[in-house]
Amino acid sequence: MKKKLTPYLFLAGPLALYFIWVIYPIFRTFIVSFTRWDGMTKPRFVGWENFVRLFNDRYFILSLLNNFKWMIGFVILSIPLGLLFAMLMDQKYPGHRVYKSLVYLPMALSFVVIGQIWSWVLEPSGGIVNTFLRWIGLENLAKPWLSDPRIVTYSLIWAALWRQVPYAMVLFLAGLQSVDREHVEAAIVDGANAFQRFWYVILPELRPAMVITITVNIIDSLRAFDIVFVMTRGGPYYSSSVMANYMYIQAFHNYRMGYGAAIAVIQFLITLGFILVYVLNVLKREERL
Amino acid sequence: MRKTLKATLFYVLCTLIVVLWMVPFVVAFFTAFKTMDEIFMLRNFWSPPKTWTFENFKVAWIEGRMGRYFINTTIVTAVSVAGTLFLSSLSAYALAWYEFKLRTVILMIFVSGMLIPFQMLLIPVYRFSVVTGLYDTLIGVILFHIAFQLGFCTFFLRNFMATIPSSLFDAARIDGAGAFKIYSKIIMPLVKPAVAALSILEFTWIWNDYLWSLILLQSDAKKTVTIGLTTLQGQWISSWNIIAAGALLAATVPVIVFLVFQRYFIQGLTLGSIKG
Amino acid sequence: MKRLLVLVLATIMVFVFAKERIVINSYMSDPAPRKALAELVQIFQQKYPEYEVVVNTFAHEDFKVLLRTWLASPKGTADVVTWFAGERMRYFAEMGLIVPVEEVFAGAKWEDYFPEAFRSTCSYKDKIYFIPQSWYWWGVYYRKSVFEKFGIKEPKTWDEFLQVCETLKKNGIVPITIGTKFPWTAAGWFDILNLRINGLDYHIALTAGEVPYTDAKLLKVFEYWRQIIDKGYLLPNHTAYEWQEAATFLFRGQAGMYYMGQFIKDVAPAEVKDDLDFFRFPIIDPAVAPYEETPIDGFMVPANAPNKKGAIVFLRFIASKEAQEKFAKDLGRLAANVAVAPPDAHAKKGLDMILASAGVAQFYDRDTNPEMAEVGMNAFIEFMQNPGKITDILKRLEAERKRIYGK
Numbered sequence: 001m002k003k004k005l006t007p008y009l010f011l012a013g014p015l016a017l018y019f020i021w022v023i024y025p026i027f028r029t030f031i032v033s034f035t036r037w038d039g040m041t042k043p044r045f046v047g048w049e050n051f052v053r054l055f056n057d058r059y060f061i062l063s064l065l066n067n068f069k070w071m072i073g074f075v076i077l078s079i080p081l082g083l084l085f086a087m088l089m090d091q092k093y094p095g096h097r098v099y100k101s102l103v104y105l106p107m108a109l110s111f112v113v114i115g116q117i118w119s120w121v122l123e124p125s126g127g128i129v130n131t132f133l134r135w136i137g138l139e140n141l142a143k144p145w146l147s148d149p150r151i152v153t154y155s156l157i158w159a160a161l162w163r164q165v166p167y168a169m170v171l172f173l174a175g176l177q178s179v180d181r182e183h184v185e186a187a188i189v190d191g192a193n194a195f196q197r198f199w200y201v202i203l204p205e206l207r208p209a210m211v212i213t214i215t216v217n218i219i220d221s222l223r224a225f226d227i228v229f230v231m232t233r234g235g236p237y238y239s240s241s242v243m244a245n246y247m248y249i250q251a252f253h254n255y256r257m258g259y260g261a262a263i264a265v266i267q268f269l270i271t272l273g274f275i276l277v278y279v280l281n282v283l284k285r286e287e288r289l
Numbered sequence: 290m291r292k293t294l295k296a297t298l299f300y301v302l303c304t305l306i307v308v309l310w311m312v313p314f315v316v317a318f319f320t321a322f323k324t325m326d327e328i329f330m331l332r333n334f335w336s337p338p339k340t341w342t343f344e345n346f347k348v349a350w351i352e353g354r355m356g357r358y359f360i361n362t363t364i365v366t367a368v369s370v371a372g373t374l375f376l377s378s379l380s381a382y383a384l385a386w387y388e389f390k391l392r393t394v395i396l397m398i399f400v401s402g403m404l405i406p407f408q409m410l411l412i413p414v415y416r417f418s419v420v421t422g423l424y425d426t427l428i429g430v431i432l433f434h435i436a437f438q439l440g441f442c443t444f445f446l447r448n449f450m451a452t453i454p455s456s457l458f459d460a461a462r463i464d465g466a467g468a469f470k471i472y473s474k475i476i477m478p479l480v481k482p483a484v485a486a487l488s489i490l491e492f493t494w495i496w497n498d499y500l501w502s503l504i505l506l507q508s509d510a511k512k513t514v515t516i517g518l519t520t521l522q523g524q525w526i527s528s529w530n531i532i533a534a535g536a537l538l539a540a541t542v543p544v545i546v547f548l549v550f551q552r553y554f555i556q557g558l559t560l561g562s563i564k565g
Numbered sequence: 566m567k568r569l570l571v572l573v574l575a576t577i578m579v580f581v582f583a584k585e586r587i588v589i590n591s592y593m594s595d596p597a598p599r600k601a602l603a604e605l606v607q608i609f610q611q612k613y614p615e616y617e618v619v620v621n622t623f624a625h626e627d628f629k630v631l632l633r634t635w636l637a638s639p640k641g642t643a644d645v646v647t648w649f650a651g652e653r654m655r656y657f658a659e660m661g662l663i664v665p666v667e668e669v670f671a672g673a674k675w676e677d678y679f680p681e682a683f684r685s686t687c688s689y690k691d692k693i694y695f696i697p698q699s700w701y702w703w704g705v706y707y708r709k710s711v712f713e714k715f716g717i718k719e720p721k722t723w724d725e726f727l728q729v730c731e732t733l734k735k736n737g738i739v740p741i742t743i744g745t746k747f748p749w750t751a752a753g754w755f756d757i758l759n760l761r762i763n764g765l766d767y768h769i770a771l772t773a774g775e776v777p778y779t780d781a782k783l784l785k786v787f788e789y790w791r792q793i794i795d796k797g798y799l800l801p802n803h804t805a806y807e808w809q810e811a812a813t814f815l816f817r818g819q820a821g822m823y824y825m826g827q828f829i830k831d832v833a834p835a836e837v838k839d840d841l842d843f844f845r846f847p848i849i850d851p852a853v854a855p856y857e858e859t860p861i862d863g864f865m866v867p868a869n870a871p872n873k874k875g876a877i878v879f880l881r882f883i884a885s886k887e888a889q890e891k892f893a894k895d896l897g898r899l900a901a902n903v904a905v906a907p908p909d910a911h912a913k914k915g916l917d918m919i920l921a922s923a924g925v926a927q928f929y930d931r932d933t934n935p936e937m938a939e940v941g942m943n944a945f946i947e948f949m950q951n952p953g954k955i956t957d958i959l960k961r962l963e964a965e966r967k968r969i970y971g972k
Contacts, residue, residue, distance in 0.1 A: 021436035523595030
């Protein structure tokens, strides 16, 4: 009897708070997505109109495609790099803490600041990237990073990675603490080389950290907003727009809260789709253990 | 011989990475010490200042009302982090260790709350705090942060807790320990590295939070550091040097927190010593 | 017993001497205006000690988002808010979210305080809802020394203007600088070209959504604009720069001209400030009277304000010559109050230019529906990057207009 109730007792407090501040507002958002509402007067029910409009909205489709670019960028770059940095800097040489702290620094800054700084770094004429490229003679590589519609999204992803990689690094550093040294040493005794040790011993034991990092990177890439908003506001003419950015403009600049809510719902469902598949997979594997 | 090779490799690689990584930061640093006129006339953003000026920091502190805002932000962040860590450890414990019907559903509820683009929550949450009188109070912001972070923290801690061998749990149960005792005396100490990492992340996020402090606070006296920073941004004019100075000031606290909590990554508090 | 008496007395004192509160939410986050407002508040509190005024300042973009939430909130938290005149203000008046402030003029008339020309932009359905505080103009800014160096005079007609551009370009100077990272600077060009070619009435009809974007008259605007683009007179990569960054080219003598608002002087470095001057945007069609952009800033009162009476008292103070003069002087702006003289020669030149104009407009994104403004301004940028695609762009804009205005 007591056993059955215990988990619910533990969950009562957190769940209550969560429902009030998070779940209920999410429901409100779902409802609003079926209305036309300017945030001030009474909302008007319009059925699927917002969603239909979304799929014919070229700027929304563009935002969606950009989000996928972000996702690919984050997953194939921030995870391996984060892991690499973590493994590299976790070696306990004197000064390793200094290195870690310095790489961590971008995370201590707010997104607004990061966006501002990278705008300066990527400035076409006075920024350090182009100045450096010109200095070493690679002038034709000195592109207008933020004003060329074809490359602007990649520049933004780059700026975001500056912070995303240390983030992954912190998560992996925590995970590395759970790796059993004895297992690693046993592998050395068994004659495994560095790569084999990494692949067969360390990596499996990093699973909790890996799950979190992958999940977080997928979510963050689909949810990207601040960097885009601060650096280009989705410009030039929507070429760097992402879903969250487009939604913000629709809801808070154009006062189309219903349309904005519809975008949020789509964004939510897409993210949920990815995460559900991934997390359920992980859970299944855990059950087998 | 091999050892020194490894050591040199370490230092070379690490230094290379750090140098690359610090470039944007150095840009911000230099900008914080320049005068606005110099920035305008020089037209580049990377050279060291011709005249180093501390004026920007002074202005950022005073105009950005940093003294007051540092206090507000510290209160909000510290209480929120403590609150969310405590509550999420409870829910993570329940989800990791107990088999019950709604387990997966509840876990997915926590996870899905992480996925919503938070801008959409703005209006419902704002309305709620106005109606309940929590608007323009620090406690309102704190409650929101605790609630909102529960999703991620529960997910995160649950994952780490799930790797603890169940033999420990069973042994304690057989010994007659109650659920709360097992939670506090056995499980929690083992997830310290995870909690430390989480507290760093949470502290950084909540410290740097902008949107919610903006929506849920009105009075100048109650605002947080990030809001104070943006009011340095004028209607027309961006005083980049002052903003850079203010940003550096604001960043000192999360960095210190990182330095302090980093120790928990270093200590050999591994599960391995128990597993053996 | 004695203690109780003291307590009762103290409580009574608190109530008797309690100050009434007036809460002002402002977007004047630049240091100079912020200081000026704070000082005005001080003066007000000295004059009216029964009031305690609290000013909350917000970053400009945030304010725009927050204003709506405040106005629509079931419980009001602000008594006075800063805002712009024009369509943006009328929008709220129409929804009953702000209240008329006619009592400010009790015993006097609008014309005793403010120019007749401003009246319509501050009212809705003949009631005054908005108290203007300051306004500024847009002009083509340049550095006197640069013009002198190449023997250039302020151009008066479009052809003269193109000549000036050519001269500058030949001498290695970018003729026109502009920063379009945030597209309102492009909207400025659109507005003034439209005003010059098609006149004020057409422009107002357009911003009210009554003119199709595929109209032949509108195409002319873009044809003229295209001349500047095709001849390469614009700053390269302008979409990467904010307006301020683009201004640095002007300050450093690398660019010749910038069509911009008067606040560009606020940000000019000391060594350049006095070298800056401006001229009226050139006349394109002599048959069309000169119109200019004069965005007006001021205050309004939310319908859910807790202390409406206090708000009116404060606004009466703001409208007074004394308050308007101080604000204008401190910032080098033009006061809305007719009794206040322009604070310096530069402001006088601006005022004269406006007085010599036949009418004024507010600015594209202040005069038009925000959603239309958003797609419109982005369309201008797209045009600037791809001038050949203008017919396509206009077709798309027209589809948006139909959808937004439902006409």
